[in-house]
Amino acid sequence: MRAGWFAVLLAGALALALVFLTLPIAAIFLEAGPGELWSSLGEPQALDALKLSLTTSAIALALIVVVGTPAAYLLATRSFRGRELLVTLVELPLVVPPAVAGIALLAAFGPEGLLGAAVADAGLQLVFTTAGVVVALTFVASPFYLRAAQAAFEAVDPSWVGAARTLGASESRAFVTVVVPAALPGLATGAALAWGRALGEFGATLVFAGSFQGVTQTAPLAIVELFGSDFDAALALSAVLVAVSAALLVAVKLVAARAGTGLAGRGAGDARG
């Protein structure tokens, strides 16, 4: 009998969580009809915002993966003094409120900021520019990828690297041919999380880069601006953003799964030559 009520409790808790988490998402699509969805894509403001969100988040993700992958590998495989401190520092943006992140970026890279002069000398203009959006997205989304990548690399059997090295592979070749394929599912999950975080970014972008249509106004910023004037348009753009985000996440996972088998096949193909 005890198991009976406990099973009911578990099922009830899951049902409650599911309804609470999916009902608002479903409501967006139920409230915004297909016709409104379609016409909202014709709105220049919505279209600009969507395009900007996709390009800036894609560039941010590329930067995060290119720099974050080797950095996470180092954190996962080397032990050195202060390693724990480094891991914590890298995770810090996770707990910083987005608006504070924007202020922090201004303090660092803004015209009056710590590195403002250096940024200007390099001919870069970050504040109120698309480049600034990329900086803000990279800042808030990096820890998601770094954490997942570090965990994925830690789970790879170190003796695999040893085996690859004794078989004639340099450390970098062992990394590319053995470690990355083994860690790929974890890396893909991290990339998907980081991309999702970048697509939804609002506060840091607003503070650091502003909200100018076609330049720095990403989809979340456009939704908030539309919300003040045209709720239906805000609803429609929200629906599109949800659909695009979900599609991207699914695509990343599928590509990663396919890449995993593809890499392995190529290893064997090399041998057949």
Add this chain to the structure above:
Amino acid sequence: MLEAELGTGLRDFRLELSLAVEAGRPLAIVGPSGAGKSSVLRAIAGLAAPERGSIRCSGRVWLDTAGGANLPPERRRCGYVFQDYALFESMSVRGNVAYGLGRLPRRERGAEAERMLDRFGIRALADARPAELSGGERQRVALARALASRPTALLLDEPLAALDAVTRTAAGAQLRRIIDEAAVPTVLVTHDFAEAITLVEKVAVLEEGRIVQRGRPEELAAEPVSGFVAELTGSVVLAGVARMRPDGLSEVLVEGGGVLTSTDEAPEGPVCAAVHPWEIAIEPAGSAEHGSQRNRLEATVRSVARIGNRVRVGLDTPQPLVAEVTPQAREQLGLAPGVAVTAVWKAAATRLTPR
């Protein structure tokens, strides 16, 4: 010829050893878990850098901490078979075997990989993933991969430990043939002395980072330098305190009760008395003394297990004993748990070592 002389700090003790291995005369390093066995292999392969030492193989210097030389593992090219085989799970069996063929021109790699698959009888598994293989198959893939790269030396970490008992016998015989054919200096490490006996003619016993005895397996079994080595070789070991008797024999007061005699001349003081299980005979409890210099300990049978054509009998004395007797003796004595018996063996079969 592979020569290594190493010194480095491990977690609980220092590893200090030197060894020299010729091609065709493989060396087994035997010791319990945590004695530093794998650390020796890792240092030879270049996967770990010892604090000091030198390693030479076939005239090439791999490591010379004094001279500042340290070749990376990919330039030493040891064939390394890891304890769990470390097969690349994201690649097929063929991909694993071909991984080490980088030395060959690209167009020759395929044929060479196929040749190794055939030689190790794993051609049918070429497209399988390692996760789909049995333990014995994984071991063959690991060996094929290690040898396909034409290694300069062969290092085997517990090569049979991951196999079940049935597979192990066949795999052991095959491994011995493979080691012979490879004709390169070979070092294998194992915690199992019986396994070492089946694979090599030269054994070094490693205890807490130091080689405490080297020699042929039968020499170690017959003349262990310590209770540790005796136990490792499968002997029964009893702790006690020795003193010399006027007649020239040693007498050992066994801890927990009982007196043994031994023909060994041991220093007076704490000793280990070692005897092989097959030297111990079992007689009915309280049987009359016969034969002058026999050791006798009253015991209760704890367990009886048949192993092949022998019966292994676990005995409760103040310290546990194991005897091996014939099935006939088991019948005659009615050996079963709880039966009181006397364990008997000759003073001449009792080895004493200081402890």
